Amino acid sequence: MAKAKRPKKAASGRTAARKANGPDTQHAVEQFLYRQADLLDSKRWQEFIELFAEDGVYWMPPEPSHTTWEGMPAIFAEDKDLMTVRMKRVLHPDAWSQRPQWGTNHVVSNVVIEKEAPSGDVVVRSRFHMIELRRDDVRHFAGSYVHHLRRTKHGYRIKLQRVDMTNSQAAYDYVLQVWV
Amino acid sequence: MLQERVPDLAKFVEPDRVRREAYTDARIFGLEMERIHETVWIYCGHESQVPRPGDYYTARIGRQPMLMVRGRSGKVHVLYNRCPHRGNMMCGDRHGNAGDFFRCSYHAWTFQHDGTLRSIPMMESGYAGTRFGPDNPDCSMKRAARVEAYRGFVFASLAKDGPTLLEFLGASKIAFDDMCDRAPAGEVEIVPNCFRVIQHSNWKIFLENQLDALHPSVVHQSTGRAAMDVEKRIKEKTGQAPLSYHMLSAFAAVTIEKWDGFQTLNYPQGHCILTGYMGLRPRDPDTLAYEKVMQKAYGKPRMEEILGVNIHHVLIYPGLSVQSALQQLRAVRPLGVDRTLTEIWHFRLKGAPEAIYRRSLAYYNLVNSPATLINADDLENFWKVHQGLASDGGDWVSFGRHFGRDLEKDGHVETGPNMGTSEAPMRNQMKAWVKYMKQD
Numbered sequence: 001m002a003k004a005k006r007p008k009k010a011a012s013g014r015t016a017a018r019k020a021n022g023p024d025t026q027h028a029v030e031q032f033l034y035r036q037a038d039l040l041d042s043k044r045w046q047e048f049i050e051l052f053a054e055d056g057v058y059w060m061p062p063e064p065s066h067t068t069w070e071g072m073p074a075i076f077a078e079d080k081d082l083m084t085v086r087m088k089r090v091l092h093p094d095a096w097s098q099r100p101q102w103g104t105n106h107v108v109s110n111v112v113i114e115k116e117a118p119s120g121d122v123v124v125r126s127r128f129h130m131i132e133l134r135r136d137d138v139r140h141f142a143g144s145y146v147h148h149l150r151r152t153k154h155g156y157r158i159k160l161q162r163v164d165m166t167n168s169q170a171a172y173d174y175v176l177q178v179w180v
Numbered sequence: 181m182l183q184e185r186v187p188d189l190a191k192f193v194e195p196d197r198v199r200r201e202a203y204t205d206a207r208i209f210g211l212e213m214e215r216i217h218e219t220v221w222i223y224c225g226h227e228s229q230v231p232r233p234g235d236y237y238t239a240r241i242g243r244q245p246m247l248m249v250r251g252r253s254g255k256v257h258v259l260y261n262r263c264p265h266r267g268n269m270m271c272g273d274r275h276g277n278a279g280d281f282f283r284c285s286y287h288a289w290t291f292q293h294d295g296t297l298r299s300i301p302m303m304e305s306g307y308a309g310t311r312f313g314p315d316n317p318d319c320s321m322k323r324a325a326r327v328e329a330y331r332g333f334v335f336a337s338l339a340k341d342g343p344t345l346l347e348f349l350g351a352s353k354i355a356f357d358d359m360c361d362r363a364p365a366g367e368v369e370i371v372p373n374c375f376r377v378i379q380h381s382n383w384k385i386f387l388e389n390q391l392d393a394l395h396p397s398v399v400h401q402s403t404g405r406a407a408m409d410v411e412k413r414i415k416e417k418t419g420q421a422p423l424s425y426h427m428l429s430a431f432a433a434v435t436i437e438k439w440d441g442f443q444t445l446n447y448p449q450g451h452c453i454l455t456g457y458m459g460l461r462p463r464d465p466d467t468l469a470y471e472k473v474m475q476k477a478y479g480k481p482r483m484e485e486i487l488g489v490n491i492h493h494v495l496i497y498p499g500l501s502v503q504s505a506l507q508q509l510r511a512v513r514p515l516g517v518d519r520t521l522t523e524i525w526h527f528r529l530k531g532a533p534e535a536i537y538r539r540s541l542a543y544y545n546l547v548n549s550p551a552t553l554i555n556a557d558d559l560e561n562f563w564k565v566h567q568g569l570a571s572d573g574g575d576w577v578s579f580g581r582h583f584g585r586d587l588e589k590d591g592h593v594e595t596g597p598n599m600g601t602s603e604a605p606m607r608n609q610m611k612a613w614v615k616y617m618k619q620d
Contacts, residue, residue, distance in 0.1 A: 060551070062373055071534070073373040073526075073544060075551045081410050082546075085428065088406030089553060095402040097560040171376035171521060172550040174559060 029124050030111050032156045033147065037106035037128070040179060045087040048179070052080055053150050053157040058179055060163040075168065076179065083179075090178060097177060100135040108145070120151030121159075130180055139173065141180055142166050189617060193610045196583040197576045200569040202613070203382040209517035216498050216616045217242030220449075221328070221335040221348045223500045223511050224248045224258055226370045226527070228332065229275075234293060237275045240513045240521075241338055246324065247271055248334060249278065251293035258324040258336040259295045270321065282321070295321035331356045332367060351592065352451035355494035358504035361486045364477035364531030368507060371541075375524040375549050381562035382569075383499070383514040384609070386522070389558060390493060390501045391452045391605035393439040394581070396431050399561060403553045404432025423462065424542035428553060442492070442600035446586075446593040450497025450612030452605040456490040456505060466535035473531065495605070497612055507540040508548060518566055524548045579603040579610070 032051075039048040052058065059069045060076040069077035078086065090098050107129045115123040123146065130141045143165040149156040163180055189208075192199040202208060224239040225248045236249040238261060245261040247270065261270050263284040270282050270291075281298050282291040290298040297320045300307065307313050324336035328345035333356050335345050346353065360367050379386060389395060396404075407428030414421040445453040461467060474483045494502045499512040507527040515521050526544040528537050547554045569577065582602035587594045595602040 062375070062549075071538065071541065073371060073375075073541065073549070075375075075545075075549050077545060081414060085403070085406045085410050085425075086553060088409060089403045092402035092405060094398075095557065096399065097556040099560075171378050173378045174380070175377060175556050176551040177556050 025113060025116060025122060026111070029113060029122060029147075029149070029156070032149065033108045033111060033124070033126055033145070036158075037108050041104050041106055043103075045090070045178070049080055049083045049087060051156075051158055052083070052161075053152075053159050054080065056080060056158045056160065058083060058158075058161050058163070060165065060168070060180065062168055064164050064168075075165075075176070076163070078179075086178060102134045102177070103132070105131045114146075122149045122151075122156075123147070124149065128180075134174070143168070143180070190614075193614050195607060195611075196580045197578050198610050199575055200577060202610075203384060203566065203569045203577070204517060206517045209382075209514070211617060212613075213242040213514065215619065216613070217514065218244060219337065219339045219342065220498065220616070221326075221337045221345050222498075223496070224327075224334045224336050226332055226368075226525070227256055227329060227334060228368075228370045229372070230256060232277065234278045234280065235275075236271055236278055238271060238273075239336075241324070241336060242514070244338065245269065246336065248336075249293050252280075255294070256327070256329065256334055257294045258327045258334070260322040260324075262321065263289055264297075264319050264321060265289050265300075291321050295323050331360045348449060349496065350447055350449060350451065351445070352447065352449075352453065352494055352496045354453065354489070354491065355496065355500075355502035355504050358486075358489045358491055358494075359502070359507055359527065359529075361489075362474075362505070362507075362532070363529035364473045365529075366477075367530050368527035369530055371526050371528055371544075373525075375544075377522050377524070377550055377552075377555070377559070378515070379520045379522065379559050379562050380518060381520060381559075381566035382518060383512055383520045384613075385562045385565050386512055386520055387495060387498065387501075387609060388606045389562065390495050391444055391454050392601075392603075393442055393444070393454065394436060394601040395558075395561075396434065397436045397439065399557045400431035400554055402557065403428055404430070407553075408432050422542070423464075423539055424546060427543055428546060431554065436601065440598045440600045444595050444600065444602065444605050446604050446608035448591065448612060448615075450495075450609050450616075452495045452497075452608060453491060454493040454495075454605075455600075456492040461487055466533065470533055470536045473533065477531065497609060498616075503543075506543045508543060510548070518570075579606040583607070 036048065036051055057069065058076055058078045059074060061069065062073055062075055066072055089095055108126050110127040111124060113122055113124050125144060125146045127144050128142065132139045132141065143163060146162040147158055148160040150159050165180065192202050218241060222241045224246065225237050229237050230248060230250040233250050233252045236247050239246045239248050247259045247261045249257050249259065251257055263270050263286065265284065265287055268284055268286040270284060271278065278293065281293065288301050292298050297314050303313060312319055324338055325340045326337045328335055330345055330349065330353060407425050411421040411425035411429050414425065443455045471483065474487070478486065491504055494504060496502065501510040501512065507529065509525045511523045513521040513523060526540050580603065582595065582599040582604065585596045585599060586602065586604050587596055593604055593608055595604050
């Protein structure tokens with residue numbers, strides 16, 4: 001991967017943020033996003049869940065105008081406990097929908113750092129394309145991610161991942177079995 | 181005529197089995213649309229979906245693209261989504277507001293919200309001396325033959341004659357009574373979000389599954405077990421797990437033997453009621469606060485009556501599945517012999533505390549969203565059923581479970597004691613199917 005350019009605009013607090021994040025936040029954040037996508041594509045569900053902070057939430061609103069998942073219809077609005085239910089479901093031998101061959105391939109790009117706090121926490125948005133193969137059928141999904149990342153001593157942890165699917169308003173041909 | 185188009189229809193259905201062509205033959209599908217969906221009362225939407233004059237929602241009745249629209253007088257109309265001039269679709273969006281009148285995007289003919297022709301550009305110079313103009317009803321947008329609502333739920337029938345909506349609904353109207361009565365204000369309001377999911381299978385396969393009490397223990401074991409594990413862990417940690425885990429773990433906790441303890445009530449129109457199992461009257465503070473509001477609204481005896489209604493599911497043939505206690509509604513729209521769209525909604529109980537709405541919402545998100553933890557495995561099975569029925573590996577679908585043990589009671593059929601997993605609902609649906617299909 002080519003080394004990403006540092007964002008040009010130097011906001012106040014950036015020096016402190018650099019101290020926490022190292023010299024190249026852009027690079028670190030990109031590596032994090034690529035790794036997360038890779039965990040999905042290689043079905044390493046537990047490791048995927050562990051990328052979330054203890055109070056972290058994975059959220060896919062049904063339409064872009066929604067500003068919170070609380071009390072709102074959502075395609076996904078899952079904390080780590082619910083994510084664990086989903087993981088255990090797909091790993092169960094009788095998850096019939098998982099019997100046929102099934103796999104995904106994500107490409108994440110257009111990574112833009114929106115905010116960088118002195119603590120090292122960042123808000124980053126990106127775009128994704130995902131191809132899913134199920135039995136003999138290929139489906140194509142695309143959309144945007146917004147990650148609210150908390151800087152911890154173990155690296156970034158996700159406080160909130162918002163996923164806006166371009167397809168979210170269209171009828172779903174079959175359903176989504178795991179996170180996108 | 182029927183015999184010419186679909187030979188031997190009468191031989192397709194026996195009391196305990198049905199031939200596979202009923203699910204896979206495109207000619208039969210065409211006849212079903214004509215004789216069932218485009219004849220009986222079909223659910224279009226809830227009045228609260230179109231609160232302001234000009235608000236419209238598209239709806240599909242059989243093969244017909246329709247519009248449900250609120251008129252200026254407040255009345256809700258159901259029209260064919262078609263301009264009578266050259267046939268252009270009137271509203272290209274799934275929903276929106278038409279403004280003060282409909283205006284066709286092709287040649288600017290305009291129509292009142294009830295479909296009546298309002299104006300044609302340069303009508304005098306263009307149409308003087310012709311048969312076209314405001315006096316000709318063919319120049320107005322065509323209306324559904326009949327429109328009726330029950331407690332805010334709007335239905336239309338494309339047939340001029342037939343039973344009234346209430347006659348058609350019969351006992352199944354309890355779906356709406358149970359849902360609305362649970363609201364302290366006596367009515368519900370739609371939450372403006374529709375989850376739409378397409379199934380690659382015949383529409384009847386979905387309907388049969390809705391009242392199939394044997395399948396959850398087999399099909400949904402994976403999610404039931406997973407939720408049970410996590411629920412247990414949360415309980416150990418915090419003393420109490422959210423009710424939503426119970427909604428999911430129930431799929432594993434309720435065994436086949438327990439399901440047999442429930443009952444289905446089956447009606448001649450094809451409708452079916454499945455008695456409940458969700459245990460939604462816990463004694464937690466949220467429920468107690470809700471009961472206080474309910475008691476104030478209804479008085480204690482009536483409240484007890486309302487909250488004592490024990491229904492899991494009501495199926496209103498041929499295209500509506502309602503879980504009244506959880507305020508969930510699924511409308512089934514056949515798109516083709518092997519393609520079916522479900523439109524999934526949920527409702528807010530007017531006057532009930534927010535915490536009670538959150539229960540309905542949790543079920544909607546976890547079970548009925550496009551990332552459903554439950555229906556993923558159903559849809560997989562529906563597809564596989566359709567594939568199997570399209571094969572020459574066998575001619576019949578069997579509905580024999582507990583056959584011969586149904587109890588006939590005042591014009592409806594009940595499953596016998598400890599026969600909740602009976603295939604009575606499927607037998608009953610096919611009996612109704614024959615009745616609808618044969619009427620010439």
